[in-house]
Amino acid sequence: MLIPVSISISVVIFMIVHLLPGDPIDNLIRVGSSPDDRARLIAKYGLDQPLFTQYFRWIAAMFQGDFGDAIVLRRPVADLIAQNLPYSLQLGGLAFAFSSIVGIIFGTISAVTRSAAVANFMRGFILLGSTVPGFWLALLMILFFAVRLQWFPVSGARGWESLVLPVLTIGFGGVALVARVTRVALMDVRREDFVVLLHAKGLSSTSILMRHLLPHAMLPVVTILALRIGWILGGAVTVEFVFGRPGLGSLLIRALGQRDYPVVQACLLMLALAVMIGTLVGDVAQAAMDPRVREAKK
């Protein structure tokens, strides 16, 4: 399954990138160069070849571990990615951990609370978190915490202080999503017949929640978390940009602006790969947690 999907993704990525109007040579060439210079440059990067040939050259090179050279940035694409990826992984990983942990806790609280005030607060939080766009929240955060209170730096990537605001910004939506799924899953499983019998055995509500309800509720939560593994890399695109952080997202946006085909293709491929790995991890986790799924796979 992974192989046909990877092939179609690589085709789609390649086509989309090359169908964009404009080309990298415009960003490369000096003002006042002759059409001959331009033609020479185009030939140098193989852009005069049919798309078909270009695609196979790209794929063939990639299989040898060669992502090619960035046309505008004039460096090996692999170097650019190696330089930016750690920042994305750091930010995405922290935001992922933050939204999983806080989201599950919030979702559980909102499902079991008897206080109307807490329930309403949670509902409001979930609604806000699911709807507020990240870039807008990022600007608000910068305005309040960085400019007004000056607790954290406005931008950059120096030390843990500069991670707090971006992690919070990305995490906010994630927390809301995870909390919502946890809440709904808990409410659903609580209505199952076997819960009555758990109470009839004399178990306390707390131990029923921890040992029976939460493991069930985690099944859908793990699925959406796994799908968000791809999001670790790709979801931070606008937030990285607003906070002026290096990373795959920033690299992608810059490369897109310059129509730097090899860089854009490599970035998109990384993101697609992350999503596919996420799906795979989700399936494996699902099987590890649910004996019924294990059985069906055999």
Next chain:
Amino acid sequence: MLEVRDLEVAFGPIAPLSGVSFSLAKGETLGIVGESGSGKSLTAMSIMGLLPLSGGRITAGSIIFDGQELTTLAEPVYRKLRGGRLGLITQNPMTSLDPLQKIGPQVDVVAKLHLGMTSREARARTIEILGTLRIPEPKTICDRYPHQMSGGMKQRIVIAMALAADPDVLVADEPTTALDVTVQAQIIRLLDDLVKKRDLALVLITHDMSVVAQTCDKVVVMYAGRAIEHGPVEDIFHAPQHPYTQALIGCIPKGLSEDEHLTGIPGTVPTVVNYPKGCAFHPRCKAAQAICSTDRPGFVTKGQSAAACHFAGAVQ
């Protein structure tokens, strides 16, 4: 052992159950019969103190277990009784077990919780109980998951959980409804054996009159959230006083003859919000008179049994 007096249950402003009374001694089986929606399961949940799970509460009456009033019992104390001295068997074994956990731990926990056993002692006990319930290879069953077992086996596991802490009272809410006919007979026989061997008091909730005839000592017949007739099982079957009980008994198929058709009771049980005035059964009753639609009948006692009907015993 267990005595229920004038039990009334409400969900908000709606009272789907009222005026239910019965008593039960050790070694006795009490059958609660009635059609779906007559309040049988609510009675079971009331005894187990589990009404709050579905948002209900007991608004009147009392449930006395071994001299102890249950309706006002604090939750932590009640929790010790549940699974400890009060066991519950539910209706649908397919959904009664946690599908993510192995069978063993699900049964073990009862003995650990109520008898203070260690994991190893509890497992030994689980294996022993599974054995007495005629479950083949109890040791391997402990490592199985619920979805790997048949309905009849799962119901035995549920019974094992209810028995693990040696309860005094067992409440079985339609324990055989979801099972195959052949398995039904096995489970009923098993429960019957347990009552005799362990001196249990069994509350058997069912809609199957023939099951009652086979196993119970006493019967409570329920209709539309009320007990309408109760008494020893022989009396109820030989001389039912209430037209509803008569109709229920009339529905038991007698044998295989060409010209016999399955009989039913025309109409359906009213829903909680539409309980009729007077005697709730009057719209479906063949013997109904004017008074039946206006006045609620009180119990008319005859021997050890009693029926709530204006014309108790008069109609056949």
